[in-house]
Amino acid sequence: MARQTISSIPTCMGADLKSKGFKVHEITDIVPAAEVQARRDFYKIVMVTGDFVLKFGDKTVDIDGTYLFFANPNVLHTIIPRSLQRSGYGCAFTEDFIAGREMTELVHNSPLFRSAESPVLPLNADQVAFLTGIYKKLLAVYHSDYDHRDDLFRNCIELIIHEALQIRPVNQDLREHNAATRVTRSFLELLEKQFPIDAPSAPLKLRTAQDFAQSLSVHTNYLNRTVKAVTGKPTSVLIAERIIAEARALLHHTDWSVADIAYGLGFEYPTYFNNYFKRITGTTPNAVRASKV
Known part of the structure; x- marks a missing residue:
């Protein structure tokens, strides 16, 4: 079965990012493709339900269920699908979109985006419901004419990151005080x-x-x-x-x-x-x- 980059979830994401710096999209069944997109364009936060192998850098993770995935633009990410049945949501944003001291520090210093650690978190039903609500809000505003939409998008990105930091297993966290x-x-x-x-x-x-x-x-x-x-x-x-x-x-x-x-x-x-x-x-x-x- 052909490989495809995680950046092809969805493949239409790149063009919109170049002009606006942010994109949110609902993930549906995907036809495998050999498309490879540049790795340095944007960060991504993807909540996906499916069955596939995820490769990031030199690491490999088996995905079967619902997971939250954080894509660092500095590391190549590839998926090898084992089934075409896939659903979920994804948002992507450029470095310029998060420009600003607090937002930039949150993303850059978060262990969720570090290449040395796993960027994949399994989700339970309550966590899926909560995050689905955020993504649906993002989608609704994305297709609206709301004047302050970019601010709302940034707030939702921060909310997803903070929720993920609470989900992240304690034994993965390097913040113990010693x-x-x-x-x-x-x-x-x-x-x-x-x-x-x-x-x-x-x-x-x-x-x-x-x-x-x-x-x-x-x-x-x-x-x-x-x-x-x-x-x-x-x-x-x-x-x-x-x-x-x-x-x-x-x-x-x-x-x-x-x-x-x-x-x-x-x-x-x-x-x-x-x-x-x-x-x-x-x-x-x-x-x-x-x-x-």
């Missing part, structure tokens, strides 16, 4: 702030545990120990996963040469990048780029 989780959260935020890479001339600066430890003013061994204790993964693995996710996105969604991608990700020589990429993924950058055709 030194280890504070350091880990600072590390993850510092890692994420480096992306997306916008130009080869502005390369990635922090690429090793030592780099991050120095920036956070902690010992490398302490950083490694606390990050592993909180996330279950070594610091080096989290860094590598994020670099590889960015590399894949650049290979699929830009016309940069492999050499430019290597320089943008902080590699001194393209051969170093090729060896690094193949060691972690088992394939080459050129093979990944060729696979998008």
Whole structure:
């Protein structure tokens, strides 16, 4: 069965976003498509009922039921449908649409949009009913002439995010009040702030545990120990996963040469990048780029 990007839920979403910065749409049965859209255009919050496999970055989640999904524009998202029966709602918004200190900080600092964590939340019947009401309100106002609709859209986005933060399992939250989780959260935020890479001339600066430890003013061994204790993964693995996710996105969604991608990700020589990429993924950058055709 053909693959399609999560950005094709719905496929008409992109054109409207370019002019207004916001789109809301009801999801109905979808015919699989091979369409691939640019990843850097917008954030998405999708409530969907269906049976499919969701891939984001290098992670995979099986979806069977009703879930809330948060799409970060810096990470490639793909769905592999197992059934064409799908329903729900989706809203999408650009970076410019949420411009403003409080709204921008809410989105940028929310763990729901962090690439290092799962952006998928299972919903119960009460949660589905509550969120359905919000989406229906969004749809009604979207098709109206209400003068302050953009303000209402932003308020509803915030309401969905806050509802999701309450739903999110406690064991996924890195906000516990102890030194280890504070350091880990600072590390993850510092890692994420480096992306997306916008130009080869502005390369990635922090690429090793030592780099991050120095920036956070902690010992490398302490950083490694606390990050592993909180996330279950070594610091080096989290860094590598994020670099590889960015590399894949650049290979699929830009016309940069492999050499430019290597320089943008902080590699001194393209051969170093090729060896690094193949060691972690088992394939080459050129093979990944060729696979998008």
